[in-house]
Amino acid sequence: xxxxxxxxxxxxxxxxxxxxxxxxxxxxxxxxxxxxxxxxxxxxxxxxxxxxxxxxxxxxxxxxxxxxxxxxxxxxxxxxxxxxxxxxxxxxxxxxxxxxxxxxxxxxxxxxxxxxxxxxxxxxxxxxxxxxxxxxxxxxxxxxxxxxxxxxxxxxxxxxxxxxxxxxxxxxxxxxxxxxxxxxxxxxxxxxxxxxxxxxxxxxxxxxxxxxxxxxxxxxxxxxxxxxxxxxxxxxxxxxxxxxxxxxxxxxxxxxxxxxxxxxxxxxxxxxxxxxxxxxxxxxxxxxxxxxxxxxxxxxxxxxxxxxxxxxxxxxxxxxxxxxxxxxxx
Amino acid sequence: xxxxxxxxxxxxxxxxxxxxxxxxxxxxxxxxxxxxxxxxxxxxxxxxxxxxxxxxxxxxxxxxxxxxxxxxxxxxxxxxxxxxxxxxxxxxxxxxxxxxxxxxxxxxxxxxxxxxxxxx
Numbered sequence: 001x002x003x004x005x006x007x008x009x010x011x012x013x014x015x016x017x018x019x020x021x022x023x024x025x026x027x028x029x030x031x032x033x034x035x036x037x038x039x040x041x042x043x044x045x046x047x048x049x050x051x052x053x054x055x056x057x058x059x060x061x062x063x064x065x066x067x068x069x070x071x072x073x074x075x076x077x078x079x080x081x082x083x084x085x086x087x088x089x090x091x092x093x094x095x096x097x098x099x100x101x102x103x104x105x106x107x108x109x110x111x112x113x114x115x116x117x118x119x120x121x122x123x124x125x126x127x128x129x130x131x132x133x134x135x136x137x138x139x140x141x142x143x144x145x146x147x148x149x150x151x152x153x154x155x156x157x158x159x160x161x162x163x164x165x166x167x168x169x170x171x172x173x174x175x176x177x178x179x180x181x182x183x184x185x186x187x188x189x190x191x192x193x194x195x196x197x198x199x200x201x202x203x204x205x206x207x208x209x210x211x212x213x214x215x216x217x218x219x220x221x222x223x224x225x226x227x228x229x230x231x232x233x234x235x236x237x238x239x240x241x242x243x244x245x246x247x248x249x250x251x252x253x254x255x256x257x258x259x260x261x262x263x264x265x266x267x268x269x270x271x272x273x274x275x276x277x278x279x280x281x282x283x284x285x286x287x288x289x290x291x292x293x294x295x296x297x298x299x300x301x302x303x304x305x306x307x308x309x310x311x312x313x314x315x316x317x318x319x320x321x322x323x324x325x326x327x328x329x330x
Numbered sequence: 331x332x333x334x335x336x337x338x339x340x341x342x343x344x345x346x347x348x349x350x351x352x353x354x355x356x357x358x359x360x361x362x363x364x365x366x367x368x369x370x371x372x373x374x375x376x377x378x379x380x381x382x383x384x385x386x387x388x389x390x391x392x393x394x395x396x397x398x399x400x401x402x403x404x405x406x407x408x409x410x411x412x413x414x415x416x417x418x419x420x421x422x423x424x425x426x427x428x429x430x431x432x433x434x435x436x437x438x439x440x441x442x443x444x445x446x447x448x449x450x
Contacts, residue, residue, distance in 0.1 A: 099370075100370075104420060125378075126370060126378065128379060128387070129369065129370065129379065129387055129388045132379075132387070140369070140370065142370040142371050142372065143420070143421075144420050145370070145371075145372040145373055145375075146374070147374040147375070147417055148373070148374065148417075148418075148419065151417065151447070152420075152445075154447065155445045155446065155447050160444075160445040160447075161445050162420070162445040163443055163444060164443065164444025164445040165445070178378065180378030180379075180380075183376070183378050183379070183380040183381075184376075184382070184384045184394065184397055185376065185380075185384075185397050185400045185401070188375065188376070188400050191375075191415055192374075192376070195374060195375065195417055199417055207378050254378070254379030254381075254387040255377075255378040255379040255381075255387065257381075257382040
């Protein structure tokens with residue numbers, strides 16, 4: 001069987017258009033309020049419709065959607081292919097680029113290749129090790145590390161490859177990165193953020209963090225050191241179904257540690273699903289109260305309408321305008 | 331001569347720092363901790379996978395190389411401590427197994443790609 005290369009009519013999921021370019025939204029807190037980005041779940045097959053199902057759920061509530069790069073060190077539809085699909089479906093993609101699987105030539109090619117399709121938001125990261133995935137026998141690459149990848153992307157945005165060979169016109173990239181405020185050495189994490197900012201990062205999607213004190217300390221140090229508002233902080237909030245997911249994350253996801261009382265609070269609740277949501281809502285409210293935090297990055301593992309509920313409970317504006325409204329304002 | 335120098339360097343640095351002979355030594359700016367012993371060979375600080383107890387994401391039996399580097403760099407003289415935050419350029423893989431001493435003297439270890447531009 002063949003899959004359609006364009007979104008089928010019944011898969012057109014996004015109503016209206018994104019409320020603005022990610023760079024513009026992050027640059028002006030007064031005008032735009034908190035910015036929401038979301039992680040698109042990895043897809044393996046099923047054509048554009050498979051992506052459309054996720055985008056339909058996420059795009060009305062997210063200003064931009066991450067196209068992941070073999071998350072958890074498992075092979076999936078590639079970051080570039082996903083980003084193109086997300087864009088075709090009417091949402092704004094962020095191209096995640098990880099250092100684990102590709103050397104510098106391939107990383108540069110992916111970034112300029114996506115830019116050819118109008119995908120300009122890039123999020124650079126080291127990537128989980130191959131041992132975290134289901135093909136641990138694979139060769140790990142790490143030809144560049146993430147600060148070097150950010151600098152390489154900056155060079156592309158300035159009009160040349162790492163070699164110095166010209167790119168004309170230069171792709172107008174908006175470069176970001178990730179950081180983990182809850183992983184040792186805590187005191188150093190903001191300095192690493194500063195290094196990434198110097199290399200060219202303008203936003204940091206922060207790893208899921210179940211230590212609010214560490215997140216608060218990171219945000220305060222980021223403010224005091226001038227990291228913010230130079231870069232926009234987007235702490236990640238995970239939407240989970242219950243305590244099993246918490247136990248899985250703390251045991252298996254590199255760099256995430258969840259204190260036992262937090263897990264027990266969800267586990268022992270009369271309605272664990274609701275308790276997991278309440279936990280996420282508390283985390284989101286706390287994160288948004290911190291200095292330099294420009295919004296949230298949502299990792300939705302519930303695959304239901306929780307993201308809509310979260311946005312509503314936080315009192316955030318719609319990420320996409322409804323088509324009717326568009327028609328009225330024309 | 332170059333080969334002899336590389337052999338001597340390896341004999342000296344392997345037992346002390348587990349030197350991997352990358353040929354572009356940065357030990358002085360990384361708290362005398364070799365970043366090439368990081369399983370991901372990261373040159374610019376720890377990844378986000380460091381475990382709660384400070385162990386390496388890849389090999390839980392070892393402490394994160396960059397955690398050690400950070401702690402040790404705090405005990406270094408001020409100028410070297412500051413260099414810890416330098417953005418170190420990508421490894422030049424052509425220098426593998428050559429002497430970093432020779433490359434330091436010739437300036438070869440400071441050659442960066444033409445497109446490696448100053449801070450953004």
